[in-house]
Amino acid sequence: VQLVQSGGGVVQPGxxxxxxxxxxxxxxxxxxxxxxxxxxxxxxxxxxxxxxxGGDVFYADYVKGRFTISxxxxxxxxxxQMNDLRPEDTAVYYCAREVIIIISAFDYWGxxxxxxVSS
Amino acid sequence: DIQMTQSPSSLSAxxxxxxxxxxxxxxxxxxxxxxxxxxxxxxxxxxxxxxxxLQSGVxxxxxxxxxxxxxxxxxxxxxxxxxxxYYCQQKYSMYTFGQGTKLEIK
Numbered sequence: 001v002q003l004v005q006s007g008g009g010v011v012q013p014g015x016x017x018x019x020x021x022x023x024x025x026x027x028x029x030x031x032x033x034x035x036x037x038x039x040x041x042x043x044x045x046x047x048x049x050x051x052x053x054g055g056d057v058f059y060a061d062y063v064k065g066r067f068t069i070s071x072x073x074x075x076x077x078x079x080x081q082m083n084d085l086r087p088e089d090t091a092v093y094y095c096a097r098e099v100i101i102i103i104s105a106f107d108y109w110g111x112x113x114x115x116x117v118s119s
Numbered sequence: 120d121i122q123m124t125q126s127p128s129s130l131s132a133x134x135x136x137x138x139x140x141x142x143x144x145x146x147x148x149x150x151x152x153x154x155x156x157x158x159x160x161x162x163x164x165x166x167x168x169x170x171x172x173l174q175s176g177v178x179x180x181x182x183x184x185x186x187x188x189x190x191x192x193x194x195x196x197x198x199x200x201x202x203x204x205y206y207c208q209q210k211y212s213m214y215t216f217g218q219g220t221k222l223e224i225k
Contacts, residue, residue: 034214044206045162045180056214093160102169102208105153105184 001025001108003095006115011085020076021095021110029053029073032098034106035080037091045091049098050078063089085117120211121145125217131225136197140220142190142207146200150186157219158203166205167192199224 007019021033021070025093048059050069057069078095093113096106132138142152144151150170155163165174167183170190180195194201202224207217 043218044208045214046216060213074166096162102172103151103153105165105168105174106155106163107165107174108207112162 001097003097003108003110005093005095005110005113008093008115010116010118012099013086013117015085016081017082017085017115018082019080019093019095019113021080023076023078023097026097028071028076032104033069033071033078034096034098035067035069035078035107036094036096036109037089037092038112039091047080047093052094080117081086085115087117090117091115102115121148121212121215123207123209123215123217125167125205125207125220127220128218129221129223131223132197133225134197134199136194137195138197138222140192140205140222142185142217143194144188144211147187148209148211151209152183152185152190153210154183154192154206155206155208156201156203157206163206194222197222223225 002024004022011017032051034049037047038044048069050057054071064083072080080082095110097108124140124143141201152170154167156166157163160189166177182193184191204219204221209215
């Protein structure tokens with residue numbers, strides 16, 4: 001199982017950035033996928049999830065209306081489109097695979113992508 | 120929103136020690152609780168799910184317990200590779216992580 005992320009970088013406030021997460025080694029279309037971010041000040045924060053087929057998407061309140069999660073099961077790829085970025089969105093962003101073993105957990109994670117929002 | 124509070128925030132211990140980390144939920148979450156280990160510059164790693172079930176491949180010196188609002192992660196016989204930061208995470212209502220407990224070498 002591998003989740004390989006791409007797309008991080010430095011962006012000015014108000015601008016947009018798109019992160020991608022390429023999955024391999026498992027049946028991507030069988031798993032819900034999540035985005036989690038990590039900042040020195042707030043630790044780990046859940047950003048959102050997309051169901052296995054992409055029909056259901058949920059977001060944390062602090063990104064709702066600005067971030068969009070999508071997936072392409074034919075390409076085994078997950079995306080996070082981030083619009084109207086704010087300095088407080090500066091973080092390392094991880095994609096994570098959900099597995100349901102008694103309860104939902106994140107059993108595989110990408111390597112992380114640093115997003116810096118600064119003028 | 121459900122808040123998760125870990126204690127202590129940091130902990131110093133020696134190889135071979137037994138350590139316990141506590142996680143408290145702001146409301147009852149049954150056993151909808153996972154534990155992760157994170158080393159510097161790396162992604163978190165799933166250790167325990169559903170409060171007490173060891174993830175495949177995780178050494179048996181790790182154990183978890185608790186239900187409702189109070190949970191513990193115990194490491195029996197610390198090994199050098201165990202010095203890391205540990206996070207609890209609830210999955211009762213969406214997802215929330217604790218602030219982390221940094222385990223350092225004494």
